[in-house]
Amino acid sequence: MVTGQFLRKMGASAAAAMALAPALAMAQGAAVEQTGHSMPDQFHLQRSVTPIMDSIVSFHDGILIWTISLIVLFVLGLLLWIAFRFNAKSNPKPASFTHNTLVEIVWTVLPIVILIVIAIPSFGVLSDQLTVPDGERKYLGSNIFSFGEVDVPAPELTIKAAGQQWYWDYQYVDQNVEFTSLLMQDAERLEKKPNQPRLLAVDNELVVPVNTTVRLQITADPMGVIHAFAVPSFGIKIDAVPGRLNETWFNARETGIFYGQCSELCGKDHAFMPIAVRVVTKEEFAAYMAAFEGGDYAAANATLAAVQ
Numbered sequence: 001m002v003t004g005q006f007l008r009k010m011g012a013s014a015a016a017a018m019a020l021a022p023a024l025a026m027a028q029g030a031a032v033e034q035t036g037h038s039m040p041d042q043f044h045l046q047r048s049v050t051p052i053m054d055s056i057v058s059f060h061d062g063i064l065i066w067t068i069s070l071i072v073l074f075v076l077g078l079l080l081w082i083a084f085r086f087n088a089k090s091n092p093k094p095a096s097f098t099h100n101t102l103v104e105i106v107w108t109v110l111p112i113v114i115l116i117v118i119a120i121p122s123f124g125v126l127s128d129q130l131t132v133p134d135g136e137r138k139y140l141g142s143n144i145f146s147f148g149e150v151d152v153p154a155p156e157l158t159i160k161a162a163g164q165q166w167y168w169d170y171q172y173v174d175q176n177v178e179f180t181s182l183l184m185q186d187a188e189r190l191e192k193k194p195n196q197p198r199l200l201a202v203d204n205e206l207v208v209p210v211n212t213t214v215r216l217q218i219t220a221d222p223m224g225v226i227h228a229f230a231v232p233s234f235g236i237k238i239d240a241v242p243g244r245l246n247e248t249w250f251n252a253r254e255t256g257i258f259y260g261q262c263s264e265l266c267g268k269d270h271a272f273m274p275i276a277v278r279v280v281t282k283e284e285f286a287a288y289m290a291a292f293e294g295g296d297y298a299a300a301n302a303t304l305a306a307v308q
């Protein structure tokens with residue numbers, strides 16, 4: 001278990017990790033079975049299906065949750081201590097000093113140390129997210145608090161996503177074919193895709209093959225505004241900036257539809273430009289792409305079984 005490895009490396013108590021990890025796993029497993037979106041009453045992050053999201057989950061469950069919990073408990077303890085020990089009744093004669101140099105140094109230096117301890121592994125995750133694999137670089141092992149290394153193959157597919165006002169355009173760059181993906185309005189969704197979530201279902205999903213590294217280039221309409229492309233299960237969140245090409249990658253290990261949303265407040269329909277990525281088998285993808293390269297997008301879509 002990656003989380004366990006990480007905690008051991010961090011020198012944290014393995015027993016404590018055991019206590020929290022199953023609770024998180026249970027809460028997550030029960031609520032989000034096989035869905036690529038958040039569920040009512042969901043606790044914890046969305047289910048991970050990529051190496052990058054694994055490292056984000058490890059980072060969260062490993063170091064962040066412990067840091068946050070200990071600080072909350074410590075501050076709560078201080079508050080209770082002050083409320084009970086130093087109220088007017090139990091402490092009728094208040095102290096008259098105003099400064100304590102030692103305490104001030106401690107409360108300055110300690111947060112700096114905590115921030116550095118959090119920052120170092122987070123830089124590793126960030127650099128993994130932003131460095132497209134070349135088949136040689138080891139992933140999730142790029143910092144001193146290693147999450148456990150993963151070999152990621154070089155990309156076999158390049159997709160460009162462009163944020164528009166307010167929808168996404170996608171292009172398979174090497175195949176030079178493109179299409180537009182629009183939010184599916186309720187009436188149409190209830191008729192064609194009744195089991196897909198409201199405000200996340202789109203007319204044309206972005207189709208990608210499973211277990212394949214995909215290079216993702218993100219930009220926005222040059223005359224438009226800034227958006228952000230985010231898919232929680234893939235651990236992706238990257239700005240879509242007019243006139244600029246940002247790059248990230250993913251390698252999804254499960255088939256299914258995984259949803260995301262524009263994550264940069266971009267205008268009146270910001271909430272209505274969802275992202276739906278449909279991960280299919282390699283064979284299905286080959287058939288899809290062959291039809292699409294023939295120039296017929298409707299035929300390409302027809303190669304895929306309808307997901308309602």
Ligand SMILES: [Cu+2]
Nearest residue numbers: 227262266270
């Ligand atoms: Cu947007």
